Amino acid sequence: MTVRVRIAPSPTGNLHVGTARAALFNWLFARQHEGGRFILRVEDTDRERSLPRFEQNIYDGLHALGLQWDEGPDVGGEYGPYRQSERSHLYTQWAEALLATGKAYYSYETDDELEAMREKAKLAGQPFAYRKPSPQILAAQAAEPNRPKSLRFEIPQPYGPVVLDDAVRGAISFDSALLGDFVILKSDGGPTYNFANVVDDSLMAITHVIRGEDHVSNTPRQILLYQAFAQLGSVDGTPCLVTPPVFAHASMILAPDRTKLSKRFGATAVADYIAMGYLPEAFCNFLSLLGWSPPEGQEIGSLQEYAKLFSFERMAQSPAIFETDKLNFLNKHYLKQLSPQEFADVAEPFVKDLPWTEYSAEDKIALLERVREPITLLRELPEALSYFFGPTVAIPQEITESVVNTADGKAVLMAFKVALSANAFDMSSLEAAAASIKAFIPQLAPLKAKAILWPIRAAVSGRTHGADLNAILYYLGPKRVLARVEEALAGKSSPVSVA
RNA sequence: GCCCCGUUCGUCUAGUGGCCUAGGACACCUCCCUUUCACGGAGGCGACAGGGGUUCGACUCCCCUACGGGGUACCA
Numbered sequence: 001m002t003v004r005v006r007i008a009p010s011p012t013g014n015l016h017v018g019t020a021r022a023a024l025f026n027w028l029f030a031r032q033h034e035g036g037r038f039i040l041r042v043e044d045t046d047r048e049r050s051l052p053r054f055e056q057n058i059y060d061g062l063h064a065l066g067l068q069w070d071e072g073p074d075v076g077g078e079y080g081p082y083r084q085s086e087r088s089h090l091y092t093q094w095a096e097a098l099l100a101t102g103k104a105y106y107s108y109e110t111d112d113e114l115e116a117m118r119e120k121a122k123l124a125g126q127p128f129a130y131r132k133p134s135p136q137i138l139a140a141q142a143a144e145p146n147r148p149k150s151l152r153f154e155i156p157q158p159y160g161p162v163v164l165d166d167a168v169r170g171a172i173s174f175d176s177a178l179l180g181d182f183v184i185l186k187s188d189g190g191p192t193y194n195f196a197n198v199v200d201d202s203l204m205a206i207t208h209v210i211r212g213e214d215h216v217s218n219t220p221r222q223i224l225l226y227q228a229f230a231q232l233g234s235v236d237g238t239p240c241l242v243t244p245p246v247f248a249h250a251s252m253i254l255a256p257d258r259t260k261l262s263k264r265f266g267a268t269a270v271a272d273y274i275a276m277g278y279l280p281e282a283f284c285n286f287l288s289l290l291g292w293s294p295p296e297g298q299e300i301g302s303l304q305e306y307a308k309l310f311s312f313e314r315m316a317q318s319p320a321i322f323e324t325d326k327l328n329f330l331n332k333h334y335l336k337q338l339s340p341q342e343f344a345d346v347a348e349p350f351v352k353d354l355p356w357t358e359y360s361a362e363d364k365i366a367l368l369e370r371v372r373e374p375i376t377l378l379r380e381l382p383e384a385l386s387y388f389f390g391p392t393v394a395i396p397q398e399i400t401e402s403v404v405n406t407a408d409g410k411a412v413l414m415a416f417k418v419a420l421s422a423n424a425f426d427m428s429s430l431e432a433a434a435a436s437i438k439a440f441i442p443q444l445a446p447l448k449a450k451a452i453l454w455p456i457r458a459a460v461s462g463r464t465h466g467a468d469l470n471a472i473l474y475y476l477g478p479k480r481v482l483a484r485v486e487e488a489l490a491g492k493s494s495p496v497s498v499a
Numbered sequence: 500g501c502c503c504c505g506u507u508c509g510u511c512u513a514g515u516g517g518c519c520u521a522g523g524a525c526a527c528c529u530c531c532c533u534u535u536c537a538c539g540g541a542g543g544c545g546a547c548a549g550g551g552g553u554u555c556g557a558c559u560c561c562c563c564u565a566c567g568g569g570g571u572a573c574c575a
Contacts, residue, residue: 010575046574111573118571127501128571150573169504178502178571186573193575217503217570251505251568258567286511289524293512297523316512319568323510326525336538373537434534441534453535461536469535 003036004207005029007062007069008197010043011054014269015061017322018212018253018261021287024303025210025250025315027067028288031307040072041200042083045190050085061270065280066303079204084196091191094199095151095184097235103228104184105132107152108141129155130180148187153195153225155179162220167208167248167312174220182221194218198225202241210248213319219247248312250291252319261322277350277378282331290320300333328376335375340365343372350378355389359475367475370467384466388475393462393484403464404488408447409455413489415444416456420482427478433470459488 007023009015030036040062044050059074071077081087098104107130109117114130121128132154133141141147159177166172184195191199201209222244229240255265267273273283281302288306289299292315301309338346344365356364371384387393395404403409419425419440427433437453444452457469460481466472473481 008575012575043575049574107573114573122500125500148573152573164503172503174503180571183573188573190573192573197575212569213504214569215575218575220503249504254568256510260568289511291511295513297513299511299524318505318507320512321510323525325509326511329525437534449534457535463536465536467536472536 001207003030003033004039004205005036005210006039006041006201006204006206008041008043008200008211009058010046010049011051011058012046012049013054014057014271016261016268017270017273017287019058020061020065020067020270021253021290022211022250023062023067024065024284024287025248025292025310026208027069028303028307028310029208029210030070031304032310037070038067039077039079039204039206040069040082041204042073042085043193043196044083044085045193045196047085047190057269057271061274064274065270065284067284084191084200087196087200088190090203091185091196091199092189094229094235095191095195097232098153098184098228099151101232102154103156103231104151104153105138105181106142106149107133107181107183108138108144108147108149110148127178128180129178130182132181150183150187151185152181153184153221153228154181155224156228162223164216164219164223164247166216167246168315169216169249169317172216176220176224179221179224184225194221195225198222198229201245202226202229203238205241206245208246208248210250213249213252216249219249248315251316253290254319254321256321256323258319258321265322275379277380278327278331279334279346279378282327282334285330285334286327289326290322291316300330332376335372335378340369344368347372347378347381350381351385354382354385358389363475370471370475374465387461387463387466387472391480391483392487393460395458395462395488399458399462399464400488400491403454403458405491406455408451409458410489412444412447412452412455413459413485416440416459417482417485417489420478420485423478425478427470427473427481430470430474433473437470437473456485460484 005026007019007026009019009023027038030038042055042058044055055073062069069075071079071082073080073082076082095104099106117130118128130152132138132152142149155176159175161173162176162179164172164174182194183192185191200206226241226244229235230242232240234240253261255261257265259265261268267276270283274280284303285300288294288301292310294301294306294309295314298305298309335343347368351368359367367385367388368381371381375381375384404413416425425436425440427436441449441452453469454464457466457472458464460476461467461472476484
C-alpha cells in the first residue's frame with residue numbers, strides 16, 4: 001500500500017506554526033515510505049474568509065521550509081482538483097448518495113430556532129444533540145417558503161461507542177448517542193468541514209491523517225461517515241474506503257501562557273519567523289521537537305535525517321509550549337554551520353540596504369564573517385555591521401562614561417592616537433593589525449589587555465561588543481580609526497549613526 | 500453544563516512496575532581557556548500536580564480531586 005498523507009489548510013490566514021508542524025510531520029512520514037505521497041489540499045469552503053493571498057502565503061511558507069508537496073492545486077496530480085471550491089460537484093454527489101439511501105435527510109430550522117433548541121437543552125441541563133424531527137414536522141417545514149434547507153447526516157442507531165484507534169493516543173471511545181445529526185451540506189449547498197474532509201480523504205485515497213489534537217473530537221463524526229460510505233460500497237462507480245485512514249493526532253502547540261497560539265502571543269505565521277532571520281533548517285528542526293522526540297536524543301537533525309527516524313510512537317500526547325530559547329539556539333547552530341559564501345547568501349536580503357559601495361565583494365563576505373558568531377537572528381545583521389560604515393560613529397553616553405572618559409581610557413586613547421599619528425601602528429592587513437595590537441599592549445603596562453583594548457574598541461566602534469578588534473581596525477582603515485579616536489577624545493559623540 | 504484528551508526540571512522532552520538517589524537538550528549560574536569581542540570546554544541549579552488504592556515494589560497500573568487544553572457551529 002502506498003502511503004498517502006495530506007496537509008489540508010484553509011486559506012483564512014497566513015501559514016500558522018501549528019499548520020506548519022502538521023505539514024512537517026506529514027512530510028516526514030511520506031518521505032519515510034518508499035513512494036509515499038505528500039498532498040496539499042486547500043480547504044476553502046469558507047467562501048467569506050478564504051483569500052487568495054492567504055493561499056499564496058501558505059505555498060510560500062511551505063516552500064520556505066522545504067516541505068515540497070507531490071500533489072496540490074499548483075502542481076496538479078491525478079486525484080485533483082485539490083481545491084475544495086473546485087470539488088463542489090463531488091460533495092453534492094456523495095451527499096446525494098447518503099440522502100438516497102436514507103442516511104441523510106433535509107432539515108429546515110432557522111439559526112434562531114437552532115439557537116433556541118440549544119438554549120432549551122442548556123436550561124434543562126441536558127446535552128444538546130440535534131435529532132430528526134417527525135415526518136409530519138419535516139413535511140410541514142418543507143412546505144413553508146423561505147426556510148433554509150440543509151442536509152444532515154443521521155447518526156445511525158442503535159447508538160453506541162464509536163472507537164477512534166489513534167496511532168498516538170491509543171483507543172478513544174465516544175458515545176454516538178451524544179452526537180447530534182450534523183449538517184453535511186449547508187443551506188448554500190456547500191459542504192461542511194467534516195463532510196468535505198471525509199469525501200476528499202476517501203477520493204484522494206489518504207492512508208494516514210496526521211493532524212492536531214483539536215480535531216480529535218471531530219473524528220467520531222468522520223468515522224461514522226466513513227462507515228456509512230463503506231456500507232454504500234461506492235458512489236457513482238467510485239469505490240469508497242473500506243476502512244477509515246489511520247489517525248494520528250499531535251498535541252497542541254501553546255503560547256507561553258498556556259493558551260492557544262494567537263496574535264496576542266506575537267508571531268504565529270511562519271513567514272514572520274523567516275522574516276526575522278530564522279533559517280528554515282532551524283525552524284523545521286525546532287518544530288520537529290515540539291510534540292515529537294527523536295530516538296537517542298538526536299535533537300539536531302535535518303528533515304532527511306528525521307524522515308528516517310520519525311514514528312507515531314514517539315509523538316507526545318501532552319501539549320508543547322512555543323518558547324523561542326531553543327529555536328534561537330538552533331538558529332545560531334545552523335548559522336554557524338554555513339560556509340562564508342552560504343552565510344553571505346542567506347544574509348543578503350537582510351543587509352542589501354547597507355552602503356556596501358566602499359567595500360569589495362570579497363570584503364563584504366569577510367565582514368559578514370566577522371560579525372556572524374554572536375548573531376542569533378539574521379535581522380540583527382545591519383545593527384551588528386553598522387559601525388563599519390560611514391566616517392563617524394555614535395558612542396552611547398553610558399559607554400563614554402564607563403570606558404572612554406575614564407582616566408585609563410583617555411590615557412590609552414592618547415597613546416593610541418600618538419602611535420597612529422606617527423604611523424607606528426600598522427593595520428594594512430588583518431595580521432599586521434593583530435601584531436600591532438600585540439606590540440601596543442606592553443607599552444601601556446601595567447594596564448591589562450582588556451583595559452587597553454576596551455577604550456579603543458569603544459572609540460572606533462561605539463560599543464563594547466563586536467567583531468575582533470584587529471578586524472575592526474583593518475576594515476575601517478587608519479584614517480577613519482584616527483578620526484574616530486580623536487572624536488572620542490574630544491568627548492563629543494557624533495549624533496550621526498549609520499545603521 | 501456535557502463529551503474527549505492531557506499534567507516529569509523555567510521550556511522541549513526521555514521514561515511502558517524494580518536499570519530512577521528520574522536521563523538529555525535549551526535557558527540560567529559558576530569556573531576554565533582567552534590580547535579585546537566571541538567561540539569552546541568543565542561543573543552547578545532544577546521536575547514525577549495532589550490524594551487514595553493495586554503491588555514485595557510505582558514516574559510508570561486503577562480511582563478521585565485540582566488545573567490546563569480541545570470539542571459541543573450551516574468555522575475549519
